[in-house]
Each structure stands twice: as structure tokens, then as C-alpha cells.
Amino acid sequence: MWYAVRCLGAQDCLNTCPEKALLLTPGGMEIDRQRCTLCGRCAKACPAGALEIIGRPFTSDELLAELLKDSVFYETSGGGVTFSGGEPLMQADFLTQMLPRCKKAGMHTALDTSGAVAWERLEAILPWVDLVLFDLKIMDRERHKRVTGVSNEIILKNAGLLSAQRIPMWIRTPVIPGYTDEVENIRAIGAFIREALPTVRRWDLLAYTNLGRPKYQRLDRPYLLEKTPLLTPGEMESLHQAAVELVPEAVWSGATR
Ligand code: SF4
CATH class of the missing domain: 3.30.70.20 (Alpha-Beta Plaits)
Structure with a gap:
């Protein structure tokens, strides 16, 4: 990049x-x-x-050596390593090398994924994953496809399969004005979590932040949310209230105006 x-x-x-x-x-x-x-x-x-x-290639040896520099911190804080992105499963082969080595070194491992991947890719690494952070953005299938470019069918299916495998999950919902911030959408996600995902330990409502704007500028890409204002604390509180009625583990965070 x-x-x-x-x-x-x-x-x-x-x-x-x-x-x-x-x-x-x-x-x-x-x-x-x-x-x-x-x-x-x-x-x-x-x-x-x-x-x-920005960024550089690592071999699995190099990355493990880098991660082990913080091993004292992991031991004292109970922390670990989170493979995030972008989409870490775009580098599934690398994950299948790294995750077993992290587990062998005694680290807690988390995977932060959009869920829009073939189930086989997820399943292959599950023996070495302690926690999955999983995005659920929009429940309406057509709307999801219009906004993100892909159907949510595979995402919802993968979420259900993960939970059926007893994998602890944190659900993450970016709350973006005009895209994901309708109370009906939040309620629909909450109902899905309650009915289909018994291993969810936490549901994060993440208020939209415009901190990504400079990155788009530097990459010569149009920033489509240029005029989108931050949400107010009251708007986030009200969505959180709707969420917590269905999923008591719901929390919210992020920038507000
Ligand atoms: S701009 Fe030219 S020199 Fe620079 S990375 Fe691209 S191809 Fe290489």
C-alpha cells in the first residue's frame, strides 16, 4: 500500500x-x-x-519472533494476538501456519473476520482459534448486497456454523448513518444473535468514525462518506437500548459529535 x-x-x-x-x-x-x-x-x-x-511481508518465523517479544505482556494481561485486516482469511494459508505456532507458544488467539469466506477456510483454522470477532452489518439480504456488494447469505450461515461448533464469538456492527443505523436493522441483528448464536459473549455497536478519510485520499480513492456526520451520543444510546433488550451483552463505543 x-x-x-x-x-x-x-x-x-x-x-x-x-x-x-x-x-x-x-x-x-x-x-x-x-x-x-x-x-x-x-x-x-x-x-x-x-x-x-505501508506494511511489509513477514515469514511465519519472523512474525512469531515479533509476537514473542510481547509474551510477558500476554502473561500479565491475559491478552494475546488478533489476526485482523482487511480480511485475514484472504491469507488463509499463512494463518494455517501461524495459528498452531501461536497456540503452541501459549498465546490466546482471536480472528477478526467479515465472515464472507468459504466455510472450509474458517473450519480449517478453528482448532487454533480461541475467539472469533465476526461482523454483522445488515440483516436485509437485498440491502446488504446493494451496500456491501455481496449477499449476507454465506455470512449468516458461517456465523451459525461457528456458534454450533461452540466457538466463543464477539459480534461487531459498524453503525454507519444511512447504511446500518436503523433501529429495525439493529433489532433484526439482535434477534438473529439471540436465536442462532448461543456462543456470543459480546456485541459491539461501533459508532462510525471518519478517521479513514486520509487513507482514502492517500490512495487516490473517493471517500463516499465525505458528508456523513458522526452520530450523536443520544442516537447511539437509543440503538444500544434496542440492542440490549435482545442481547444483554451489547455495548457501544466510538466517536460521536
Ligand atoms: S510507482 Fe513505479 S517504482 Fe514505484 S512501486 Fe510502482 S512500479 Fe515501482
């Missing part, structure tokens, strides 16, 4: 890019992301550190 900031116009990157994917404009450096192969040469060449790779 690339972020373009602090460009001083030195142009070293232009000369190193094998794909001619960079263009210096009066507004700063532009990256043709269709051409860019993420080779990283421009970032190495830039004297101002204006181009930067």
Missing part, C-alpha cells in the same frame, strides 16, 4: 520507475495504480521519504 506525502519535486522516483507509473503534477506526485507493480524502487529512491510502503 502506498502513501504519497511531502513531495519536494526531486524527481528521483520518476527516473527509477520501470513502469513509468509516476507523474509529477502541480498538485504533487500522482501514481498510475493500474501500472504500478508495487516494486518499491521509487520509495527507496526518494530523498524526502515522500513515498512510503
